[in-house]
Amino acid sequence: MTDRIKAFLRDRRPEGPCLVIDLEVVRENYLRFERAMPDSRIFYAVKANPAPEILSLLASLGSNFDCASVQEIDMALAAGASADRISFGNTIKKERDVAAAYQRGVRLFAVDCEAEVDKVARQAPGARVFCRILCEGEGAEWALSKKFGCEPEMAIDVLEHAHRAGLTAYGVSFHVGSQQKNPHAWDSALASAADIFRTLFERGIELKMVNLGGGFATRYLEDIPGEATYGEAINGAIRTHFGNRLPETIIEPGRGMVGNAGVIKSEVILISQKAKDDIRWVYLDIGKFNGLAETMDEAIRYPILSEREGDAVPCVLAGPTCDSVDVLYEKKPYPLPITLEIGDELLIAGTGAYTTTYSAVAFNGFPPLASYVI
Ligand SMILES: *Cc1c(COP(=O)(O)O)cnc(C)c1O
Numbered sequence: 466m467t468d469r470i471k472a473f474l475r476d477r478r479p480e481g482p483c484l485v486i487d488l489e490v491v492r493e494n495y496l497r498f499e500r501a502m503p504d505s506r507i508f509y510a511v512k513a514n515p516a517p518e519i520l521s522l523l524a525s526l527g528s529n530f531d532c533a534s535v536q537e538i539d540m541a542l543a544a545g546a547s548a549d550r551i552s553f554g555n556t557i558k559k560e561r562d563v564a565a566a567y568q569r570g571v572r573l574f575a576v577d578c579e580a581e582v583d584k585v586a587r588q589a590p591g592a593r594v595f596c597r598i599l600c601e602g603e604g605a606e607w608a609l610s611k612k613f614g615c616e617p618e619m620a621i622d623v624l625e626h627a628h629r630a631g632l633t634a635y636g637v638s639f640h641v642g643s644q645q646k647n648p649h650a651w652d653s654a655l656a657s658a659a660d661i662f663r664t665l666f667e668r669g670i671e672l673k674m675v676n677l678g679g680g681f682a683t684r685y686l687e688d689i690p691g692e693a694t695y696g697e698a699i700n701g702a703i704r705t706h707f708g709n710r711l712p713e714t715i716i717e718p719g720r721g722m723v724g725n726a727g728v729i730k731s732e733v734i735l736i737s738q739k740a741k742d743d744i745r746w747v748y749l750d751i752g753k754f755n756g757l758a759e760t761m762d763e764a765i766r767y768p769i770l771s772e773r774e775g776d777a778v779p780c781v782l783a784g785p786t787c788d789s790v791d792v793l794y795e796k797k798p799y800p801l802p803i804t805l806e807i808g809d810e811l812l813i814a815g816t817g818a819y820t821t822t823y824s825a826v827a828f829n830g831f832p833p834l835a836s837y838v839i
Pocket of ligand 1: 531640643680681721
């Protein structure tokens with residue numbers, strides 16, 4: 466919660482729930498990543514928060530961009546990034562979108578199977594491709610399942626296939642799971658990546674790049690490792706597994722770049738109980754469908770600030786829609802001041818990432834989350 470955000474909310478009094486982003490915090494985060502990992506190029510994961518002001522700031526600081534769609538590519542271009550600073554990092558692309566990206570000058574693509582390689586080979590001849598490998602995601606608060614990537618064994622075939630199809634087999638990528646609080650989580654994936662490099666080298670294909678993905682945590686209620694701690698652990702693991710043949714590396718921070726830069730202002734609509742002496746239910750004007758989707762399974766627990774004093778009592782916290790899944794914290798109730806009243810403002814911190822982008826278009830008539838970048 467920065468003074469600039471406090472002052473903005475005090476002076477502007479925006480109506481309704483909204484996210485306020487402090488660009489100064491984004492700038493500091495970028496510079497910290499740059500210092501912690503000076504040998505890695507930074508590709509901001511646009512999906513975390515694609516506000517044009519954020520993209521322009523990062524473009525001006527020299528950032529590159531990890532994009533998942535042609536729309537995101539166009540946003541990065543509009544923000545001033547040239548096409549050679551853009552990676553089409555989604556392993557699931559329509560063939561015509563590969564063509565559209567190529568036509569815009571993008572030459573770096575993610576793949577995780579031969580069918581995807583064939584699309585890229587047809588529509589983006591000669592482009593660089595990197596193959597994503599599966600990663601356990603253990604220790605991450607927002608794990609990424611098996612949807613993306615293939616077994617390391619298979620990645621060897623996929624990259625060899627790309628080479629034969631006239632593409633540049635460029636490297637290996639993985640993602641250790643979002644909000645990954647263990648800085649050593651990169652180690653085993655780096656070991657697999659080094660194996661793939663060695664095997665392909667023996668077959669005459671020289672890979673160049675390891676894409677270390679995102680996963681860098683933002684601070685919610687618990688302490689997290691700083692960028693420098695991640696940097697030391699990851700750079701150590703790279704040296705362990707690659708020796709003195711160090712690959713180029715890139716990182717793709719999303720949450721770690723913008724999470725702590727944002728605060729959501731919300732309002733208490735109702736406080737009630739289901740029976741006498743039962744737990745309090747607190748209903749907000751923001752919920753799972755207009756910004757707080759990451760409370761799914763209560764995975765992400767945001768710091769919630771009230772101006773009220775007094776003892777905290779456990780409350781069930783719920784959103785405003787008529788869908789019964791629109792409950793934020795129930796299994797593990799959230800402590801809020803006993804003095805909290807209907808109409809009070811609550812500030813939800815650490816909400817700069819994955820809020821506006823997860824906000825549905827007017828489900829139940831609730832508008833998508835408004836956002837102000839200051
Ligand atoms: C979402 C995503 C990221 C960003 O992940 P964070 O955990 O938010 O840092 C990076 N790379 C890829 C390919 C992604 O899909």
